[in-house]
Amino acid sequence: MLEILSYPFFQRAIIVGVVMAIAAALLGVFVVIRRMSFFTDAIAHASLTGVALALLVGVHPFVGALAISILVGMLVARLQRHGKQETDTIIGVLFSISLALGVLLISVMRGYRGNLFNYLFGDIIAVSQSQVYASIALLALVIFVVCFTFRSLTKIALHEDMARVDGVRVSVIDTLFLILLSAVVAIGLSVVGAVLMGALMILPAASAQYFVRSFRGMVVASVIIGVVTMITGLLLAAALALPTGPTIVLSGAAIFVLSAVRGILTQNR
Numbered sequence: 001m002l003e004i005l006s007y008p009f010f011q012r013a014i015i016v017g018v019v020m021a022i023a024a025a026l027l028g029v030f031v032v033i034r035r036m037s038f039f040t041d042a043i044a045h046a047s048l049t050g051v052a053l054a055l056l057v058g059v060h061p062f063v064g065a066l067a068i069s070i071l072v073g074m075l076v077a078r079l080q081r082h083g084k085q086e087t088d089t090i091i092g093v094l095f096s097i098s099l100a101l102g103v104l105l106i107s108v109m110r111g112y113r114g115n116l117f118n119y120l121f122g123d124i125i126a127v128s129q130s131q132v133y134a135s136i137a138l139l140a141l142v143i144f145v146v147c148f149t150f151r152s153l154t155k156i157a158l159h160e161d162m163a164r165v166d167g168v169r170v171s172v173i174d175t176l177f178l179i180l181l182s183a184v185v186a187i188g189l190s191v192v193g194a195v196l197m198g199a200l201m202i203l204p205a206a207s208a209q210y211f212v213r214s215f216r217g218m219v220v221a222s223v224i225i226g227v228v229t230m231i232t233g234l235l236l237a238a239a240l241a242l243p244t245g246p247t248i249v250l251s252g253a254a255i256f257v258l259s260a261v262r263g264i265l266t267q268n269r
Helices: 008-033 037-057 061-082 087-108 114-121 129-148 150-158 160-165 170-188 197-208 215-240 244-268
Strands: none
Touching: 008 037, 008 129, 008 150, 008 170, 008 197, 008 215, 037 061, 037 087, 037 114, 037 170, 037 197, 061 087, 061 170, 129 150, 129 170, 150 160, 150 170, 160 170, 170 197, 197 215, 197 244, 215 244
């Protein structure tokens, strides 16, 4: 175990994993409070469509994943504000369309498709140095935006109508939040993949709800749990020769189950 920590590829995996865990946990708190959990899955599957499209036209998969993720995120926001359907219906429709389109694009691809498998379930061990820099830059942006708009994001998460009454520019803040969320999901594909990205963002925040009562406390606890989940999953995967993405998510699931059991036992006392 100590030997593998000396390898550059594992050091990059640790750095990217921790950075993405912090970014996902910060945004995941607002996702959970706003009951947008299904939204992250829709964005993740839409980004897979972007990856397939990028590979077909010969550009970097991240460019396609980011572009399609932001496009779907903006479409959800616009339909939510001006459409006649409920948010979950809109997300469900776009989820189905993007998933079907992704499968269709994959079916017409020729030759080797190994990269697509990595984007489905993640391959954090294979991250490059450029991905390390990109994830650190994204985390810095997430921290800056969350700190700068924390009060507004909190008001929108707790009560959107009251936020408007208080003068919060809901549409602007919401658009910025969705762009950040889409970017985190797009980069997170290399960590746990499209299938599991939603869990990486939701599980730490959901677990944190059992430990704290204040919103700020939930943010801090979510970040700590996210980092512990990532490091535990990576070390277990390395020690037991398991796939990294599922192992990371199952580590988070184990923490969630323990948190839920603790919460139930505490409540019954």
